[in-house]
Amino acid sequence: MLVLATSAGVVRPLVRASVLLSLPITISVVLVSVFTRAGTTVLFTIGPFDATLEGVEFAAQTLVRLFAISASIGLFVLTTDPRALVLDLERRGVSPRFAFVAAATIEAVPTLVERAATISESQRARGLDTEGGVVARLRGLLPIVGPVVITSLTDVEERSLALESRAFSRPGARHLLWAMPDTGWERILRWLLAAVLLALIVARIVGVPLPVID
């Protein structure tokens, strides 16, 4: 997956986004697993809690899986052109409204990032320290989260009003002006991926041993 990401030129934003987005879960996974996983090799103790080696191993496993999931979602989001997605979904019979929502969801990530940056500017200009240590940065999240949420909601409201005024909610099909090119290459790859996924599922059910991170 990292290979794909590199070829698409999005490795750094992908890694950064994946790590940032999974940070809250990562922290809780680490805390819970390391300290409460039943195990025999105790590494160190804090109060009533023992940090075990088994716990660390389990945490590591879980984190790798988490990273794989968030990275694949991230890769999809960063490399998909929402316009192409919308077009194609609709040509295959998906309702234009649903297709639009899918595209808008994808657009939402870069928009959110940009919005957070602007809001962060306002708060930094009032003395919020975002260049300090981790604790300072975490404390600094609250004055950013609130306005991000509110401006995002306002944004959604404005957008939906504008869409309504373009007859977006009119039922019925549309005659599209354009089509998304579908090369033979891509078609083959799609079928191949589906086949591999099916094979993996069957193998799991049947009990064929597969390389798994353990």
Place this chain on the structure above:
Amino acid sequence: MTTLRLEGVGFVYPDGTRALENVDLAIAPGEAVAIIGQNGSGKSTLVRQLDGLLRPTEGRVLHDERDIADVRVAALAATVGIVFQNPDRQIFAGKVRREVEFGPRMLGRQGAELSAAVDAALAAVDLADAADANPYDLGYTRRKLLTLASVLAMGTPVVVLDEPTTGQDARGVRRVEQVIADIAAAGRTVIAISHDMRFVAETFARVVVMGGGRILLDGTPGDVFTEANWPTLESTFVEPPYAARVGARLGLGATPTEASVVAALASSAAAHDADQR
């Protein structure tokens, strides 16, 4: 009180766009300066250099002749407070009072000193009666005034306002003009970005015109808006205030404000009468 200076400042955004080119600008303590020019001329980029939100790619930014390159934004916020255009990009507290407290608290003010600063700021923008209200129960005009109060309460020697009158109704504009007059009278430096030329000419003693990342003109409203400069103003899509245009048409000389038009008419009438006798 702080002197601000930009020395040969240039700025290029990460995507390669050049936003500032060789900008030299000195602002003395207590000055009231308006920065005007078309969108994209570098106005917003310039003010962000003043508190370190953006760092110059060329040149230096100096506070009291000391380079601020190594000073953190959070520290510079004690000197330069910026009120941005959209209030909703800043407001996060559930109560007006708490929102205004945020800035001064970040700067280390506490207790009685903090309350006094907040009360004074709320009174200055006429929001004292709404101190316990939820900011989102206030209308847009009052929310804009709230963000102004939040920065005022920080007591910074320099206050920067980004489009303070945009979207405001008549009352809101007048309140902003009053606040600026008050803080200027208290000796604080005020810098504002604005597209409202009447507001600019009437409220600021100095106007800086930007175009293509450079400073094109820098002087009093009378100097800047005089007819000889109109082609330059046009190049950055600035239209001189109505008063200036009328004054030029009537041959009254430089008349950037209504008061100056009236004065010029009065003296030309007096001169006319004197000739007649």
Place this chain on the structure above:
Amino acid sequence: MLRLTDVGYRYAGYARQVLHDIDLTLADGEIVGLVGANEAGKSTLCLVASGLAPGSIGGALSGRLEIDGEDMAGKPLHEFATRVGIAFQNPATQLSGITGSVFEEVALGPMNLGLPARETVDRVKAALAALGIESLAEREPRRLSGGQGQLVVIASLLAMRPRHLVLDEPTAQLDPEGTRLVGEALRQLAKAGTAMLLVEHKTDLLDALTSRVAVVADGTLVADGPSPDILEDPRLDAWGVEPPSRIRLGRAIAAAGMDPARVPA
């Protein structure tokens, strides 16, 4: 012609009547300015006139909205879209974000109406021509300047062929050049017969563009008449509205004991 008769409106979940006793008519080719203090009800009036209130945001509407003689009560939103378009102040949230070119953007509306491809293309071309932005057809909507973005928004509305346009502070976020572009475009549209309701704080702009001005205060219309009369009304200040520059200057001159008629219009 768009006519509001005895219209009142309450937002969903709120008890307060934000609008009451509104009587307003927009005739073909007329640009009517709407002014008033912030929170007086101007934006709400725009939402009501375009059918978005209650059609999209709910709430309780009383009174009658008639467009070209037809009572619009209960009609679905897409039927409003072909009769009255509405533009807001932020181009970024009005451009769909899912199109790669201005041409595609303007085509969205007609496509949503289920029109055949040929007709959609014709309409897009006509809309771009009406606003003089044919040269922007291949540009990416997100890379346009504010003024250009607003022109594309208006073109997108026009492609649905409404005879009425409601514009809620379309130049609020634009620089003077953008304001000029939009003002010019609106003037051309009025000449071609579109009726417009234009909400703005910039009374100089309204002075130049409108034939009539209506004033909203506390949720109702307190004045409605020819622009020159309303913009000179001494009560504008009490209604939270700044008079145009020429009126202000005239008053300053008169206050100094001189004759304001010496000031060229």
